[in-house]
Amino acid sequence: MTPWKPAPLIAALLASSLSTLGAAGLAHVIRARAARVSHALPAAGRQLLDPAQVTPALIKQGSELFLNSCAHCHGADARGDEGPDLHDLEVSDRRIATVITHGIEGEMPSFAKKHGREDIVAIIAYLRTLK
Amino acid sequence: MNFAAIPWAKLHGAATHFPIVLSVVAFACDALAAWRWSRPEAHGLRQAGLGAIVLAAAGGVGAVVSGLVLARGELWGDGALGRHHRFVWPAFALVTGAAAWRWAAAGQLTRGRLAAYAVTVLATAGLIAASAYYGGEMLLGQP
Numbered sequence: 001m002t003p004w005k006p007a008p009l010i011a012a013l014l015a016s017s018l019s020t021l022g023a024a025g026l027a028h029v030i031r032a033r034a035a036r037v038s039h040a041l042p043a044a045g046r047q048l049l050d051p052a053q054v055t056p057a058l059i060k061q062g063s064e065l066f067l068n069s070c071a072h073c074h075g076a077d078a079r080g081d082e083g084p085d086l087h088d089l090e091v092s093d094r095r096i097a098t099v100i101t102h103g104i105e106g107e108m109p110s111f112a113k114k115h116g117r118e119d120i121v122a123i124i125a126y127l128r129t130l131k
Numbered sequence: 132m133n134f135a136a137i138p139w140a141k142l143h144g145a146a147t148h149f150p151i152v153l154s155v156v157a158f159a160c161d162a163l164a165a166w167r168w169s170r171p172e173a174h175g176l177r178q179a180g181l182g183a184i185v186l187a188a189a190g191g192v193g194a195v196v197s198g199l200v201l202a203r204g205e206l207w208g209d210g211a212l213g214r215h216h217r218f219v220w221p222a223f224a225l226v227t228g229a230a231a232w233r234w235a236a237a238g239q240l241t242r243g244r245l246a247a248y249a250v251t252v253l254a255t256a257g258l259i260a261a262s263a264y265y266g267g268e269m270l271l272g273q274p
Contacts, residue, residue: 008236015188015231016224023195023206023223030204090210 049093054125062126065119069111078130083108087130096124143197149190150226151263154256157183161233162249168242177240181233184252188230191223211268218262225255 067076073083080086089096097120103110115123160180164173198219202208207216229252236244 002239002241005239008232008239011235012228012232016228019192019195019227020220020224023199023220026196027199027204027206030199032204034203092205092209092212 049121049124049128053121054128058122058125059129062122062124065115065123066126069114070123073108078127086127089127089130093124096120096127137200139197139200143194143201146190146193146197147263147266150187150194150222150259153183153187153190154226154252154259156180157187157229157233158249158252158256161245161252165242165246165249168245177237177245181237184226184230184233188227191226195219195223211265215262215265215269218258218265222255222258222262225251225258229255 066074066078070083070086071078073081074086075081075083078086097117099108100115100120100123101110101112157180160176160183164176164180167173167176199206202212205212205216206220207213229248233248236248
């Protein structure tokens with residue numbers, strides 16, 4: 001029987017570690033570059049919404065902002081009207097923020113002048129309650 | 132060099148198919164080589180298995196680099212992207228580790244070691260297939 005040598009196993013562990021750490025490092029570089037060149041909201045953290053910050057008051061604030069700015073197209077219950085249903089959104093907080101801030105060409109106006117970061121965080125907190 | 136002008140989405144689509152296909156090829160070749168260990172064709176199958184897993188890992192590197200650019204550096208994410216990443220990272224670690232092991236162990240393979248390796252590659256192929264499914268969901272699934 002061929003004697004067992006640890007070198008292949010070490011090579012495998014090294015390759016796995018280096019590849020995943022390399023990917024994490026590359027992701028960090030890309031995020032830093034994206035934050036530098038992006039016109040979207042500043043990258044204080046990848047998630048705009050820290051779960052610890054979500055309070056009933058924040059959700060209520062988001063609900064009021066939603067009724068004022070979004071309900072006209074998305075419906076008062078957010079079940080969709082002219083705009084789509086916003087329940088169970090499977091997009092990131094950042095994506096929601098970008099859509100609110102920049103709008104969607106030909107479909108939805110920009111709310112950049114009306115709502116700043118704090119408003120958007122409140123709206124996202126409310127939207128995440130829509131299940 | 133204009134970084135944004137590079138067609139990252141097309142590159143990602145092209146690169147991902149290397150690990151998707153070649154991990155299955157690597158499993159098939161090395162599983163057959165283990166099964167028919169002492170037959171004349173086993174040597175050729177082992178060579179093909181080694182080439183397939185090395186190319187699968189190389190394609191995986193290209194897929195991960197282009198994918199990270201597309202996801203703007205997001206390592207996890209929500210929804211389909213999160214589910215995609217849940218399978219991508221273990222698959223990537225396994226395919227690069229398997230390729231390194233297979234390359235380094237080429238001179239000291241035994242039937243049992245090759246069979247155990249083939250099982251690992253099969254698991255890797257399963258993870259890659261799952262990540263590919265959720266990658267497809269991002270493109271073709273319901274918004």
